[in-house]
Amino acid sequence: MTPGAELGIFAVSIAAGLIGALAGVGGGILVIPVLTFGFGVDIRLAVGASIVSVIATSSGAAAAYVRDRMTDMRVGMFLELATTTGAVCGALLAAVVAPAFLYVLLGLVLLSSAAMQVTRLGEETPPTDPPSALTSRLRLESSYPDRKLGREVPYSARRVPLGFALMWIAGVVSGLLGIGSGVLKVLAMDGAMRLPMKVSSATSNFMIGVTAAASAGIYLSRGDVDPRIAAPVALGVLAGAVVGARLLQHISNRAVRMIFLPVLVVVGLETIGRGLGFGL
Amino acid sequence: MNPERFRTMVSLVLAVGVAISAALIGAGFLAALAVGWQGSLLGSAPAAMAATTDFSNLPARLASLEPLAISQLGLFALLATPVTRVAASVVGFALEGDRLYTAITLAVLAVLLASIFLLR
Numbered sequence: 001m002t003p004g005a006e007l008g009i010f011a012v013s014i015a016a017g018l019i020g021a022l023a024g025v026g027g028g029i030l031v032i033p034v035l036t037f038g039f040g041v042d043i044r045l046a047v048g049a050s051i052v053s054v055i056a057t058s059s060g061a062a063a064a065y066v067r068d069r070m071t072d073m074r075v076g077m078f079l080e081l082a083t084t085t086g087a088v089c090g091a092l093l094a095a096v097v098a099p100a101f102l103y104v105l106l107g108l109v110l111l112s113s114a115a116m117q118v119t120r121l122g123e124e125t126p127p128t129d130p131p132s133a134l135t136s137r138l139r140l141e142s143s144y145p146d147r148k149l150g151r152e153v154p155y156s157a158r159r160v161p162l163g164f165a166l167m168w169i170a171g172v173v174s175g176l177l178g179i180g181s182g183v184l185k186v187l188a189m190d191g192a193m194r195l196p197m198k199v200s201s202a203t204s205n206f207m208i209g210v211t212a213a214a215s216a217g218i219y220l221s222r223g224d225v226d227p228r229i230a231a232p233v234a235l236g237v238l239a240g241a242v243v244g245a246r247l248l249q250h251i252s253n254r255a256v257r258m259i260f261l262p263v264l265v266v267v268g269l270e271t272i273g274r275g276l277g278f279g280l
Numbered sequence: 281m282n283p284e285r286f287r288t289m290v291s292l293v294l295a296v297g298v299a300i301s302a303a304l305i306g307a308g309f310l311a312a313l314a315v316g317w318q319g320s321l322l323g324s325a326p327a328a329m330a331a332t333t334d335f336s337n338l339p340a341r342l343a344s345l346e347p348l349a350i351s352q353l354g355l356f357a358l359l360a361t362p363v364t365r366v367a368a369s370v371v372g373f374a375l376e377g378d379r380l381y382t383a384i385t386l387a388v389l390a391v392l393l394a395s396i397f398l399l400r
Contacts (some may be wrong), residue, residue, distance in 0.1 A: 006309075045333075059301075059361045063294035066287050073290065077369060077385050084391040091395070128307060138380070209362035210388070214395040216359045223333035225353040228317050231309045234358060240303050 005039050009229065010236040012038070016053060017240025021061035022248055023260045024204030025182030026054030026212065029267050030181075041229055047178060048224030049233045051212050054182070056234045058209025060241030061202075068249060070202035074139050075157060075195065079167045079203075080210050082105055083185070083212045086171020087214050094176050101272055103275025106173060110268030113187050117261050124149070124253050126194040131156035155196050163193040174211050179274075182208045183267050186260060197253040201260065281375035293368045297361030304354030311347035321345035363392060 012034045016027035025172045028050035035046035063150035065071040141156035174181030182204055185237055189200035197246065248256065281289075281333070311321055317332055322345050332348055343351035366389045373381040 054359065055358055056298075059294050059298050059358065059365075062365075063291045063298060066294065067291040069287065073287070073369065074381060077366075077373075077381060077388060080366075080388045081384055081391075084388055084395065088391060088395050126339075139378075167351040210366060210392060211360040213359055214392050220359070222333055223331065225355060226333045226334075227305075227308065227348055227355060228312075228332055230355060231305050231312075231351045234305050234355065235302065235309065238298060242298075260363060 006228075006232045009035065009039060010232040011088045013053065013233045013236025014240040016233075017057050017060060017237035017242075018244040018247075019238070019240075019259065019263065020182070021205060021241040021244030022052075022123065022251075022256060023182075023203065023263045024186045024201030024208075025057075025260075025263055025267070026050070026208050027057050027240075028053055029263065029270055030177055031233060031237075033270065034181050035167060035229065035233075044224050045226045045229055048219045048226065049230045051178075051216050051219050052225060052230045052234050053237045054212040055203075055209045055216065057160055057236040058205055058212070060238040061245035064210065064242070064245035064246070065205060069144050070198055070248060071206040072140075072144075072195070072199055072203050073206070074142070075189070075193075076203045076206045078138060078140065079164065079185075079188075080207055082164050082167035083171035083174070083181070083207060083211050084086075084214055086168040087174075087175035087211055088171075090136075090172035090175020090177075091215065091218070092175075093172070099177055100275050100277070102173075103177060105275075106177065107268045107272030107275060110183060110264055110271060113156060113194075114261060114264045115193065117257065117264060120190075121254065121257060123257075125153055125196050126155065126190075128154060128156065129158060130156070132160070134160050144196065146198070146253075147249045151209040155194075155199060157193040159192050159194075162167075163188050165261040166192055171211065175215060177271075178215070179267070181211050181261075181265050187264075190257075197256045197260070198248060199217045201256055201271065202248065204256065249255060281372060283376070286372040286376060289372055290365060290368055293365050294361060297357065297364060301354045301358035301361065304357060306349050306354075308347045308349070308351030308354060310344075311350060315347060317348050319347065321347070363389075363396070366392060 020027035035041040140239040143154040170184035185204035189195045370385045
């Protein structure tokens, strides 16, 4: 690493934290390629820094999201049951499954989800249906204050079993491949469960820190977390995430989707690239 | 505990975790700019040059004010924040009298701790 690189890493990390907080993802998509290609950091240490970045994005933004009732804590805790058990299964599977094919498969799934997202670009809030018995039993219905619309927006989770299953897969993917778990969480809550986009993003943000913490011990003990890189990343991402969390209140659900969509496309392309061995 | 106080508590746990980790990581980072990542604020060079990715023997290295060790403690605090948040949620749901979500959150905490300490 060249002298002064810390400042560059810090600046990029602010952007990663800002975008990550708004889109409900960890920022690894921005951090990893910039560290490896831009600053010549070893991929192993870049991935270690990206785990730190996910936790920093999550914790930095979630304090505001929880306080402002953007995060649905019941939806988050219920679905964390799926993501944490999935992540353990993924980590155990990692020893026996060849990941190259899985990277390509995940990338294709993400790109096709991007196509579906385009059809929802004009939608501000999802249609409301009477909640199912399961939704009521699990209390997966609530409302959030929308400053942009100037009113309280009620919502209830639909297709709960499908959402839970997708979250389990998101957990397996993050345990197995270490990436893409944030975008999959947003897709499960927005696409399958039809929660409002801002609630999906804020709740995904709330959850990704827990998923990342579950695997952080492995990265630490393997020697993949180097403070020379992880410290400027953590500081920048925290700053960006705190600012991003304040912004979410004031923008529309449509704007959040406009931020999420390109992130989804980039993650899809990066994932395919990694599967094909481009060292991303 | 009413939902409002529950949210305030969880939000506070996250904010305090972030503040502590940012302060430590930032202090270590600034100290490293002054004396280097493998130096010590006490001026004495570390006995054995440890790898920067080695998190072991932290208390002794903190005692000799190594920038590296201060940052590492901050990174530990950052990684512990989501775990603490889940533990605080167990208490919150229990005080709210929501048995179903107390059980769900306890299960998440158990899986989380198991994956941190058993998957190596």
